[in-house]
Amino acid sequence: MKKDEIREIDFSIYDIRDDVKYEFQTGKGLSKEVVLEISEQKNEPSWMREFRLEALAIYQKMPMPTWGVDLSELDIDSIIAYIRPSAKMQRSWEEVPEEIRRTFERLGIPEAERKGLAGVGAQYDSEVIYHNIKESLTKQGVIFEDMDTAVKKYPDIIKEYFMTKNVLPTDHKFAALHAAIWSGGTFVYVPQGVKVEVPLQAYFRMNAPGSGQFEHTLIIADKGSEVHFIEGCSAPQYSVSNLHAGCVELFINEGARIIYSTIENWSKNTYNLNTKRAIVEKDGIIEWISGSFGSKKTMLYPASILKGEGAKAEYTSVTFAAKGQHLDTGSKMIHLAPNTSSKVLAKSISKDGGISSYRGLLKIGTNAEGAKASVQCEGLMLDDISRSDTMPVIDIENDNVDIGHEAKVGRISEEQIFYLMSRGLSEDDARAMIVRGFVEPIAKALPLEYAVEMNRLIKLELEGAIG
């Protein structure tokens, strides 16, 4: 398939609600009882239970963020923190209950696994219901487990790394919330020198109305190793709010490389308040590729801490906000060592009154002698009731650095549309073409299937009912 071809598919697949039985769910809201209940249900070691309780105390003390998006309508006390489908985690799709399997089949996950993934994890609401990895990778020592299993199977590693030296519960209110009630997610360890040639994927599906999803992803890439991790998310539309507050912690050791791609397509009743951070050691590389679609409000600012000399980070993103949505996304690039480099290419699109903003931070510390950084962020507004802003903050503490920065926001021009229409395109086609051209630099950076997926979501957003 060519990159510019957009496959016709039935977009309603994202929106199908399953009639699934739930085995257990906590009451609404957040309390010590709820946290203890989650921990007990999971039969967790006591250190994890204690960790959760401490985080809850932090959560209760911390104020809600007052910047970014308006969270005043988010009522955490009405969110179901934990909801478990009646399905045990399986290593074979045949054993996954039919209704759940069908959902993932519609989303194309088992097929993608057969075609070209090294491993797949699938989470349904609070629990991972499928997790599998190719044997060849296990033999090389690659670990790919659902996080709950990992807590029991690799307690020493998890205890050492889980929200202790990367994202901390004290970082902000939603990090604390996550730490208290996290459930599901993935743990990946890639041993020294091992290059995982085909991507690993985790797919997070929220189905239950009024629930929250709080999966935790922890990836440790040991020296000189390489892995591409893909994360997909979706949920059907409900009138009540859902909350997604995941957390991703990446450790990239000397000379290692992680590509972390995400295509999020939340329903428009979801609050998506996610925390992602990578710590990059000497000559390590992190590449974030991020497509943010859907959700009611999103706050997402993947951070790259360039800690070792020569560490590199790239952040490539598309954010699309339509009617009633406010997506506030961006990247944080923190240069702490000499000759580190970072590159940001962020595009945001807004239509029908949606707000799509780029909020970024580029920080160059005193030790980052010879650092190189470029930030390019662009916003495209499809009409005059929508908003795109760029708010890049640049903070430089070393003079010997090379910084490039470009930010622009524009509106589709009527003259461009007229020009395209004079060549036969309908007005809708003309707009779609301009948008497609706008995101082309991103599509080019994506692997083919993801470029196709992104174009598909953009097309879906463009066709979305107005009014």
Add this chain to the structure above:
Amino acid sequence: MRETLLEIRDLHVEVEDKHILKGLDLTIKRGEVHAIMGPNGSGKSTLCHSIMGNPRYKVTGGEIFFEGKDITNLKVNERAKKGIFLSFQSPEEIPGITVDNFIRTSVNIVTGQNMSMLQFAKEMKNTLELLDMDSEYRTRYLNVGFSGGEKKKTEILQMAFLKPKLIMLDEIDSGLDIDALKVVAEAVKKLKTEDMSILIVTHYNRILDYLEPDVISVLMDGRIVKSGDKDLAKILEEKGYDFVRNGV
């Protein structure tokens, strides 16, 4: 007697509340090459945009007929599908969309059928040669970073694929050097079939020497005030528009 392709009757057009065309009449026959000349700001581009259907140019009176049908209220893309083409005085830039991709999309829409890759590649190669353009243009983003002359050539490249019935060339000669002008003019001449008509807007005689217009009309004060044969262009060049003003 050849049939009428385009007929404009008593056309009034306003741009940003400014009355520009004030009762313009114009007829173009099938196969005819018709040059429009006139002072800066007299409304030549406005006329082209009105024929193409640019919504910014509001028709406040009169009609436009194309092949006998009233197209005054037809959408731009519908006009394109009927075979009307405008080579813009200043073509728009479309970042992220390659020349190849754009032309393919456009051809498929206008002709209503999918041109095969092979056919497309063949026609592209020939037309690029005809226009003395390097094949690297195919993968460049449409008009982005193109020089003035390159943009003009790219307009003709599009025209070659769309094979319109009415080709409007709005100052195709501006921004072209002497050699490029010759290349473009000869390409247009070669691409024009007997069924195609050309409406060419220009300030200069040079392109007219190549394209040999059947009719030359002068647009002033929002109307066609004078029409004549090819020699009219020479007289205008010598005497300027005062000659028309005083002569009327």
